[in-house]
Amino acid sequence: MIELTRRATFSASHYYWNDAWTAEKNEQVFGRCANRNGHGHNYTLEVTVAGEPDKVTGFVVDLKWLKDVMEREVLSAYDHRHLNLETPEFAKEIPTTENIAIASWQRLEPAIRAAGGAKLSRVRVYETPDIFAEYRGQA
Amino acid sequence: MKAYFGRRYTLSASHRLHSDALSAEENRAVYGKCNNPHGHGHNYVLEVLVGGEVVRETGMVIDLGVMDKVVQVKLLQRFDHINLNMDPMFVNRVPTTENLCRVAFELLQGAFASAKLEYVRVEETENNFFQFYGE
Numbered sequence: 363m364i365e366l367t368r369r370a371t372f373s374a375s376h377y378y379w380n381d382a383w384t385a386e387k388n389e390q391v392f393g394r395c396a397n398r399n400g401h402g403h404n405y406t407l408e409v410t411v412a413g414e415p416d417k418v419t420g421f422v423v424d425l426k427w428l429k430d431v432m433e434r435e436v437l438s439a440y441d442h443r444h445l446n447l448e449t450p451e452f453a454k455e456i457p458t459t460e461n462i463a464i465a466s467w468q469r470l471e472p473a474i475r476a477a478g479g480a481k482l483s484r485v486r487v488y489e490t491p492d493i494f495a496e497y498r499g500q501a
Numbered sequence: 502m503k504a505y506f507g508r509r510y511t512l513s514a515s516h517r518l519h520s521d522a523l524s525a526e527e528n529r530a531v532y533g534k535c536n537n538p539h540g541h542g543h544n545y546v547l548e549v550l551v552g553g554e555v556v557r558e559t560g561m562v563i564d565l566g567v568m569d570k571v572v573q574v575k576l577l578q579r580f581d582h583i584n585l586n587m588d589p590m591f592v593n594r595v596p597t598t599e600n601l602c603r604v605a606f607e608l609l610q611g612a613f614a615s616a617k618l619e620y621v622r623v624e625e626t627e628n629n630f631f632q633f634y635g636e
Contacts, residue, residue: 378559378560380558380559382558383558391559391564392559393566455560456559456560457560458555458559458560458561459506460504460506460555460560460561460562461555461560463504464502464504464555491509492508492509492510493507493508493509493565494506494507494508495504495505495506495507495562496504496505496506496507496550497502497504497505498503498505500502500503501503
């Protein structure tokens with residue numbers, strides 16, 4: 363089995379806010395991230411699939427195909443968007459790096475499964491080069 | 502849902518690779534330039550990954566500030582801008598990056614409350630790094 367990873371970047375804005383809490387509590391827990399005008403990041407999305415190389419092509423998956431899936435399922439929804447205001451999954455969930463990794467997995471997994479080849483193994487999202495979250499599906 | 506949260510930190514330290522179990526010639530043969538008696542240094546990058554349930558209220562596995570504080574107190578304050586050979590953890594073990602990786606894991610294990618330490622990766626330079634997942 364071989365793992366193959368493809369990276370892509372997107373830029374988006376967000377804020378952290380829990381409607382069930384007071385403004386004071388939001389500011390205390392989330393600090394600067396609670397600013398309701400939002401702020402932004404250059405995110406890096408790292409998608410890893412695992413499988414056996416095809417006997418004819420030698421590919422685990424066609425990288426161009428994987429790039430297109432990432433573009434269609436994730437980047438078209440997140441790139442140059444305000445995550446809280448423009449993506450349905452973050453109308454209620456807070457767009458933390460953890461939740462972006464989970465939501466990206468949920469967007470990608472059906473398309474990768476439908477192709478019937480390599481399986482999605484993990485999704486890693488870097489909010490900055492030094493902060494990242496990863497989701498590996500339901501164990 | 503279980504997810505993982507990772508963070509990268511830097512620390513600068515010096516070390517000398519030298520084993521008392523080896524002769525001076527053997528030390529030079531095994532460790533080469535790294536056996537220089539006066540030591541040398543690196544800008545190490547420490548990557549720490551923890552895993553746990555994403556708390557619904559916060560959307561987080563762990564609070565970044567809490568994680569930073571733990572790593573600051575347990576590791577960075579101890580090892581940044583020091584000579585690793587002088588630290589008690591390295592009295593009986595050579596401060597290779599393998600051993601620094603294990604020591605860092607031992608010092609951080611169990612320190613993150615609800616989140617579990619998954620691995621510690623130490624990058625000695627851009628071209629070599631070590632990763633320890635615990636025993």
